[in-house]
Amino acid sequence: MPLITGQNFIGGQRSAAGSIIVKSVDASTGETLPYAFHQATLQEVEDAAHAANNAFSSYRCLSASKRAEFLDAIAQELEALDDEFIALVCRETALPVARIQGERARTSGQMRLFANVLRRGDFYGARIDQALPLRKPLPRPDLRQYRTAIGPVAVFGASNFPLAFSTAGGDTASALAAGCPVVFKAHSGHMVTAEQVANAIIRAAERSGMPAGVFNMIYGSGVGEALVKHPLIKGVGFTGSLKGGRALCDMAAARPEPIPVFAEMSSINPVVILPQALSRRADSIAHDLVASVVQGCGQFCTNPGLVVGIRSDAFSAFQNRVAALISDQPAQTMLNAGTLRSYAAGLQNLHAHPGIVHLAGSNQQGHQAQPQLFKADVELLLNGDKVLQEEVFGPTSIFIEVTDQAQLNAAINALHGQLTATLIGEPEDLTQFAELTALLEMKVGRILINGYPTGVEVCDSMVHGGPYPATSDSRGTSVGTLSIDRFLRPVCFQNYPDALLPDALKNANPLNISRLVDGYPSRDSL
């Protein structure tokens, strides 16, 4: 058994000042695990914010290559975690071993990708406008801009990705890459996992010479509010429910100094099945769609929660086929009892709604989630009924039939913001329904054709974001290298001597990065 102290991580030290003990449970059996976690006291929250802020001035000014070494070291430490670690993650989350192994690789790969971004240097957004001393009527001074870290960032771990969206996940990776120390609020669903990952980060910080306080972690419920309201915290990353995310946004906006919150919250990820695709490959679409709906017990932000098609015999047959496949899917264990309760409550709402019909799925009872399929009247969508705009987190989806192309467009227009939308279509479909791309672009962060939205690649081009309520700020993404932008702000240096400029802006271009010089991209020295 690994050494789990249950103490908070503050400024490179461990701290257990509080008397409230929280426990982690075996997600499959409900058994309480033999570890005691000390909920952070308000003083410890304060200490963690100060520790992050103390680290900030030196960490921000480290060269990007030094920060890259730190991220690479975290990746190595994550990869060095043993099978016992994997087994404990599985125990806390009921997720299978292969998934956790894959998620660990994704998490360390993400750290390495950000290390590459740091070495590449485009995150600086370096811009130089050289002096024009002879310009009339007024000379232009030398002006240079780069981007630097906003300050200490609070990160809230997600329940459904104990590694990739948690302690060393995307928000932490992008904040650390940007030069922002992190105070991480461990998710109560996987604190044993969190402690081991935090230890890995601390080992990496120590061996790469990072300032104490570059990464801090606190346990407990109710401590998040004090963290978000702390004046030294300058930004927030969150993945979770609409209710939780919105509460953080409201707190942050009401601070004496408001701060940005990047909350990834609620998405039903519509999938539009177009007629020619249906006529040619209904069966394979049905299989792939159902696989996406039940994958990981439907516990993905990008789970396809709405399937839209034009009324026809083919669409009815397709719906029946999907219903039959859903009926065949086994029940699965969810991440924790709270998630199961909230799945059951969501299903209850759907069952109780007069405009919604249940198509498939065993009665939801017991300790596992039963896959379900429903059908809703399109009028619910067109009239803005809340039931169709709220994500039911779990292995379920809702069919909607529209009468024709015009109503399909109207239905798309009636959607709230989404992380993703998917078109399943043949080339003729995509021609006939060509306007869908422009309509969907206004609603989502990512549009897919002939794929399924689960599975979010970590790369430069990914957008895991989208208009509210998918996220709190459509200008951000929480997956992919662009996510670093959330934690950077521009600074301009006017008439600055070369020696005092940051390396990214020095005449000699010592970092050999691409810069916008007098309006043209260039790697040249000046």
Place this chain on the structure above:
Amino acid sequence: MPLITGQNFIGGQRSAAGSIIVKSVDASTGETLPYAFHQATLQEVEDAAHAANNAFSSYRCLSASKRAEFLDAIAQELEALDDEFIALVCRETALPVARIQGERARTSGQMRLFANVLRRGDFYGARIDQALPLRKPLPRPDLRQYRTAIGPVAVFGASNFPLAFSTAGGDTASALAAGCPVVFKAHSGHMVTAEQVANAIIRAAERSGMPAGVFNMIYGSGVGEALVKHPLIKGVGFTGSLKGGRALCDMAAARPEPIPVFAEMSSINPVVILPQALSRRADSIAHDLVASVVQGCGQFCTNPGLVVGIRSDAFSAFQNRVAALISDQPAQTMLNAGTLRSYAAGLQNLHAHPGIVHLAGSNQQGHQAQPQLFKADVELLLNGDKVLQEEVFGPTSIFIEVTDQAQLNAAINALHGQLTATLIGEPEDLTQFAELTALLEMKVGRILINGYPTGVEVCDSMVHGGPYPATSDSRGTSVGTLSIDRFLRPVCFQNYPDALLPDALKNANPLNISRLVDGYPSRDSL
């Protein structure tokens, strides 16, 4: 006399449904001008938001080069406005002719600069990760990202820049460049100016074939709230007071769908005078500093409101010299009676404060602003006294003496967010006080050495922004080409057929823009 109808601009039409009439005044005489402006009704606010939204779907999808033609046409129309126009702007604002001519050139130049940004194409932030069908364990789909407009934007004009930060100012220019239609709330201080500029924009929109509703303008007080709360408005640009800006932020954050507000608000723009500079060129610094303080009657966001130096005989002599120069400065007419009232009230607060001493300036009375100089105890800054954190908008500044270098650093650390900070120093000073750059970087959007903060260049490298309360979001700038980023959000296309991709992402790279392809910048076709 130009034809001023006083009607709101909605969807390419004029509208005067309301019965509340608002009037503009001659800023120098207080005389009411002979034009009647119809305050927009709630229905007209609604109509304006709908007009902008109706224009959005087509305007967003126009090629960047078409939008660039529109911006160039606005520049031409602004430049074609005649001397009578200039005279009326001067009448409404009491600003001199040369200033307004310069500001007009700045405003049209800004439009042309954004047209260049559109042609350059870097605003797209195009990124391509090509498919890796053979990757193990899972293939990578083709993923491509660009940035598109967030939606209709509400812009609030500033009192102090009737052209460059108003109807066709930086917020409007950057929003239109991004592809966002604008609903502009005319500032009550210069509605005659606003109407003529709006007419110029509409002429430009018509001759460049823009959709009706790409630009809308409403008059009146109290209409801003309805605008910011309108569900079709997706972002806000504002320049003005902390109180006004914060109120808009709070409204926007409390909406069912919160939206970003980019408010440029309050800054006291500290200037630090270092010892060697003082010993070598105190007199020229005193002249240049006073010129910056009283320029344009001190009505600049970047007006130097705080002068900090280390206690010494030389600094005392310098302070006396500045005081003498301030005493010699003539009174000036402010933008409007409200600005003068608020200047007088700000001075009153300074006079009344026990920790603040009045150094120079005639008694503030009558219809003009008297330049003033004060001195404050550094403890006020160190203890966070509000009086030193709030901008007094007008021709005044406050001296602060610190005991030594350590207290100088402490004073800098005690500052709130600022648009600018300035160091006046010789090379030896900059070596001795080398830590100031890092400290100031955390506080401001722009750091200057041996210059003065008034005068904000419109270029790629400018940052007219900074931490709260200088702005509501330190990640933005309201001057310079980076300001377009505020109104863009990323969208990702997964597995998309080339023909359906936006031009910025097509294989052939028809726009010939630089793109990040598989992690490397490239203009190549794929």
